[in-house]
Structure formats: structure tokens, C-alpha cells
Amino acid sequence: MTDDAALPGRLRSAATGQLDGVVHQWQGARLPVWPADIRNELAEPGDLDVVVLGPGMPLDLALALTTKFEAESPDVAVLLAAPADPGVVLSALRAGARDLLEPDADAPAITALLHRAVGSAGRRRSAPSDQTAPGGRAGRVIAVVSPKGGVGKTTVASNLAIGFAKSAPHGTVLVDLDLQFGDVGSALAITPEHSVYDAVHGPARRDTMVLKTFLSAHPSGLYALCSPDSPAAAAELTGDDVTHLLEQLASQYRYVVVDTAPGLSDHTLAALDKATDFVFVSGPDVPGVRGMRKELDVLAELGMHPLKRHMVLNSADFKAGITLRDVESALGTSIDVVIPHSRAVALSTNQGSPLLYGTARGPATKAFQKLLARFVAPIASPRRYGPRHRIGA
Numbered sequence: 001m002t003d004d005a006a007l008p009g010r011l012r013s014a015a016t017g018q019l020d021g022v023v024h025q026w027q028g029a030r031l032p033v034w035p036a037d038i039r040n041e042l043a044e045p046g047d048l049d050v051v052v053l054g055p056g057m058p059l060d061l062a063l064a065l066t067t068k069f070e071a072e073s074p075d076v077a078v079l080l081a082a083p084a085d086p087g088v089v090l091s092a093l094r095a096g097a098r099d100l101l102e103p104d105a106d107a108p109a110i111t112a113l114l115h116r117a118v119g120s121a122g123r124r125r126s127a128p129s130d131q132t133a134p135g136g137r138a139g140r141v142i143a144v145v146s147p148k149g150g151v152g153k154t155t156v157a158s159n160l161a162i163g164f165a166k167s168a169p170h171g172t173v174l175v176d177l178d179l180q181f182g183d184v185g186s187a188l189a190i191t192p193e194h195s196v197y198d199a200v201h202g203p204a205r206r207d208t209m210v211l212k213t214f215l216s217a218h219p220s221g222l223y224a225l226c227s228p229d230s231p232a233a234a235a236e237l238t239g240d241d242v243t244h245l246l247e248q249l250a251s252q253y254r255y256v257v258v259d260t261a262p263g264l265s266d267h268t269l270a271a272l273d274k275a276t277d278f279v280f281v282s283g284p285d286v287p288g289v290r291g292m293r294k295e296l297d298v299l300a301e302l303g304m305h306p307l308k309r310h311m312v313l314n315s316a317d318f319k320a321g322i323t324l325r326d327v328e329s330a331l332g333t334s335i336d337v338v339i340p341h342s343r344a345v346a347l348s349t350n351q352g353s354p355l356l357y358g359t360a361r362g363p364a365t366k367a368f369q370k371l372l373a374r375f376v377a378p379i380a381s382p383r384r385y386g387p388r389h390r391i392g393a
Helices: 007-014 035-039 059-072 086-095 107-126 153-167 184-188 208-213 231-236 239-250 266-274 286-301 324-331 343-351 363-373
Strands: 050-053 077-081 099-101 140-145 172-177 223-225 255-260 277-282 308-316 337-340
Touching: 007 107, 035 059, 050 059, 050 107, 059 077, 059 086, 077 107, 086 099, 099 107, 140 153, 140 239, 140 266, 153 172, 153 184, 153 255, 153 277, 153 308, 153 363, 172 184, 172 239, 172 266, 184 223, 208 239, 239 255, 239 266, 255 266, 277 286, 286 324, 308 324, 337 363, 343 363
Parallel strands: 050 077, 077 099, 140 255, 140 277, 172 223, 172 255, 277 308, 308 337
Antiparallel strands: none
């Protein structure tokens, strides 16, 4: 659909191979506003694979029609013929456009674009309703949780993700599920263009290829999906949104690390329900340990048991009156990794450069490496201490 007299001919010339002779120009008296308007103009409506909108079609009308195709006929790939302006690209992706056709694109580029769009339409028609990971295996979903804020949960999550990215570059994604006050972007010193809110709405929800464009790249090879700028956006995301998002990411990435919000919100519970691993992070203080014991009890009552569990005591300084034995006794289980209080960790956090991203050595670095190793090494059964002990009562 275009008022560019030359574009239909260029498309026909570029439609080689199986696409030869199947390009049709819109002949309707008025511009279409519904997918049915287009299908009614075709001799074989069921053969429709790709719709090219513009140049000449008003952008608002093109985006509205794209959205309707995404809702009614997601197997049809819509291409927007427009300059690759960042604002237009974002609006097109949110509306459901599969790609942009730049007006000055040469014949080979148009050929590749058309074949890719037709292939996408065919895959959508033949794809099963559930998503499966490459090779038939879903990625590992690792939820980093704590009942309280300020215990270094994001520090642990970001170092874990950086560590995974070293062994699986471009195969690891870190999701900031602290939707109101998350700071994964700060922890990695990146300024994201998109957020979790964008990823669970519009075309990204239907198409993992679009979802990937919403991730922010880190120089380590890690991808991040950061929290929304506005805390109010959290109210518009449901547990089902989180479940679907993690299923999509696990179908594409080897490791999905989820930095959850403090406590057990619907979003956090949805993440725990999909997680293969729980990483519990506690501080070495009495309120933190008490809160962690309550969280462990609640999850046990809910019957939420991961394939693997990892207990982390962060920023530990046993000169403050509580010993490791006290902590383990109060929790009723052993601590797997103790990360000592360290100036290097605080410095790396303030610089937005996780400790495992650099070359710093020391006790804290070794502790993070020990935690990382637990995801590839067999894990012994945790010690049990029976009834809870009271500390600081």
C-alpha cells in the first residue's frame, strides 16, 4: 500500500524464487482500516503472508492497522516502509511490525527482507502453541530472593549473571523484577531504552525475536531487561505477565537470572514458580535472618521447592555478635556461600562494574566464584538443625 509508483516494481523485482509473481498492489478506492479490508481484495485471502504499508500511508493509520493484524492475524508479517528513525522504529515494534523497509533499500536488501518476512509468517503458522528452547531444553531460571531490601540482592544477581556470561556469552539474560525500585541498570552502568513493561506488552509478548530487541546489551556479552522508569508501571504487570516472559526467555537463553523485589509479591511468586534455582540472600543481622526464616517457612507452606537451593550470607562480619553457627541454627539449614564484608564490593557497586567483570581478587571474589561453581557442580544435601533457634530474642 503506497503512493510511490516505483516501489511495487522494485518489490516485484526483489521477489525472487518462491516469491516470484506473488506481489500484489493495493487497488482499493480507500485505504484499509481492518485486515478484512485487505483480505477481501485478494483472490486467495488465505495466501496472505506479508503486508507492506507505505510510503504515503499516514503513520497513525499504518500503526493502527499493524496493531489490528497483530491481534487478529499474527501469522501475517507487517512491514512498515519508512525511514529508520528511532521513534518510528519503537512505535512500529510496539504496534507489531515485523521489520522496517527503508525507502532507499537496494534490491538484495529488499529480497532478504521479503524472504525473512515470509519465513516468519510460515513459522508462526506451523509453530506449536507452547515454546521450546533450542535443542528442546529450556534454560535455567535462577531467582535471587530476599525478604528485605538492602542485603545486596542485586549485587549477587549481577555478579552471577556476569559469571554466567563468561561461559555462555550471549546466552545469559538478567531480569530486574524489582518493578518499582530496581537498579540493575545502575549495577551494570547501562542506560536501557526498554524495560520489563515494554517486554510484556505488544508484539514482544508474541514474538521472541521482537523480545530480543528489547534487551540491553552489556560489554560482557550479558543481556539485561531492566525495571520501568515509573514505579506506577508495576501495577500494570501481572503474575501471568511474569510467567509468560520467563517462559519466553528460557526458551531462548541458557541462563535467566531474575533479581526479584524484596518480599513475596505476586510477581516474585510467579518468578519462583518458574525458577529451577532459588538463591536466598540474607544479611548477617538479626532482623535479616529472622525475615529469611519466615520466608523459608512461607514458601515451604506453599509447597514451593526448587530443583536446587542456594543459601547466601552477604556482607558477613562476624565481629558484630552473631556467628555463622547462630545464623544456620536460626534458619534451620546450612549457609552455602559466605560473602565477606568487602570494600571492593562496595566500590564495584558504586562504579557499576560487578566484581566478576573485572580482575580484582580477594575473599569476596572467591565467594562469588564459589557460588557460581554451585551451578555446575553436584550439591550436597543441606544440613538440618531441627526446630528453629531464637537469636537476639
